[in-house]
Amino acid sequence: MDMPISLSLNTEALSGCLTIDLTALAENYRTLCRLAEPAETSAVVKADAYGLSATKVAPVLYAAGCRKFFVAHLKEAAALKPALPDDAQIFILNGLMPGGETYASAQGFIPVLNSLEQVANWQRTATMLGKRLPALLQFDTGMSRLGLSPDEAARLAAHPELMQDIDCLYIMSHLASADERESVQNADQLADMQKYRQLFPGIPLCFANSGGIFMGQSFTGDLVRPGIALYGGVPSDLAEGAIRPVVRLAVRVIQTRTVPAGTKVGYGATHVTTRETRLATLAAGYADGLPRALSDRGAAWFNGVRLPIVGRVSMDSMTVDISALPEGALPLGTLVDIIGPQQSLEEVAAQAGTISYEILTSLGQRYHRIYL
Ligand SMILES: *Cc1c(COP(=O)(O)O)cnc(C)c1O
Numbered sequence: 001m002d003m004p005i006s007l008s009l010n011t012e013a014l015s016g017c018l019t020i021d022l023t024a025l026a027e028n029y030r031t032l033c034r035l036a037e038p039a040e041t042s043a044v045v046k047a048d049a050y051g052l053s054a055t056k057v058a059p060v061l062y063a064a065g066c067r068k069f070f071v072a073h074l075k076e077a078a079a080l081k082p083a084l085p086d087d088a089q090i091f092i093l094n095g096l097m098p099g100g101e102t103y104a105s106a107q108g109f110i111p112v113l114n115s116l117e118q119v120a121n122w123q124r125t126a127t128m129l130g131k132r133l134p135a136l137l138q139f140d141t142g143m144s145r146l147g148l149s150p151d152e153a154a155r156l157a158a159h160p161e162l163m164q165d166i167d168c169l170y171i172m173s174h175l176a177s178a179d180e181r182e183s184v185q186n187a188d189q190l191a192d193m194q195k196y197r198q199l200f201p202g203i204p205l206c207f208a209n210s211g212g213i214f215m216g217q218s219f220t221g222d223l224v225r226p227g228i229a230l231y232g233g234v235p236s237d238l239a240e241g242a243i244r245p246v247v248r249l250a251v252r253v254i255q256t257r258t259v260p261a262g263t264k265v266g267y268g269a270t271h272v273t274t275r276e277t278r279l280a281t282l283a284a285g286y287a288d289g290l291p292r293a294l295s296d297r298g299a300a301w302f303n304g305v306r307l308p309i310v311g312r313v314s315m316d317s318m319t320v321d322i323s324a325l326p327e328g329a330l331p332l333g334t335l336v337d338i339i340g341p342q343q344s345l346e347e348v349a350a351q352a353g354t355i356s357y358e359i360l361t362s363l364g365q366r367y368h369r370i371y372l
Contacts, residue, residue, distance in 0.1 A: 036224045047076075122135055302330065
């Protein structure tokens with residue numbers, strides 16, 4: 001007799017569970033709106049909304065009132081557009097590569113122009129199409145990353161014909177040290193932007209990221225561009241308590257064992273037990289966005305009990321010391337928290353020696369995702 005076989009792949013097939021609280025996300029958006037008022041609040045949804053899915057996140061933000069969305073690349077803009085109603089505007093932070101202009105203008109995307117070359121390319125496209133095209137104009141005020149230099153800005157101001165068919169919706173720049181309110185660089189960059197406002201009078205200002213919003217009204221300009229704070233990151237100590245967590249990450253126990261003192265754990269045997277120890281192997285590793293830097297440093301949590309990571313984090317797994325739990329507390333498949341009520345996203349990032357941005361954007365596709 002053949003046994004009936006039913007195959008299905010669902011939560012049991014995956015390494016853990018990534019819960020994304022879209023209600024908290026919308027609330028964070030509204031919090032940022034209140035703080036930034038009377039400036040308008042856009043949303044930065046680059047890198048697939050910091051790894052949380054731009055096509056899931058953006059409609060929720062639209063419903064909360066957001067009409068302006070920033071991505072980094074043209075390809076991201078193209079992927080986002082079908083998820084949003086027609087009155088949403090999509091801005092491209094990195095600007096356009098030569099050859100992308102016609103497609104971008106046909107789709108109604110709005111590039112950030114970061115160099116005189118990008119200005120010239122967009123102007124040429126406008127001439128070719130016989131119509132005016134919108135753009136943002138970025139100035140470099142201290143990151144040496146993107147934007148016009150002071151000389152280039154002066155040249156453009158002296159030759160308005162270089163952008164005669166471009167509607168400049170905003171002038172913008174990006175804060176390099178918004179996570180450190182004490183940094184004098186913040187005030188320096190603000191002063192530079194005041195100069196650019198005089199050079200290009202009457203054009204609204206787009207300046208603050210998440211951290212900048214919490215530095216107060218002088219930084220908010222006319223349009224703010226938060227990313228990380230939407231997703232539950234706390235951009236600086238000024239934001240402590242104001243932002244709701246959005247992400248919870250729990251991973252599965254795939255094996256437990258009890259080992260005697262003197263037992264080596266993991267690659268390179270960086271951990272050797274000093275007493276009889278109960279260990280659990282968890283089904284997520286650095287390929288799931290839990291950095292190798294968490295080796296012998298980070299922890300998982302179960303029922304309020306801290307379970308330290310012992311040995312090196314592997315690609316697909318890591319080992320934690322579960323001696324603090326009663327025997328049998330973690331049967332095969334049990335979920336233990338990595339990011340959750342006892343351990344915030346920011347804490348995990350700090351343990352890994354990195355920032356919440358890098359943790360979020362690395363979480364990857366191997367978790368079962370639940371959008372609340
Ligand atoms: C990523 C990015 C933002 C968003 O920054 P957060 O710190 O995540 O709020 C804003 N502006 C620019 C230019 C960016 O690259």
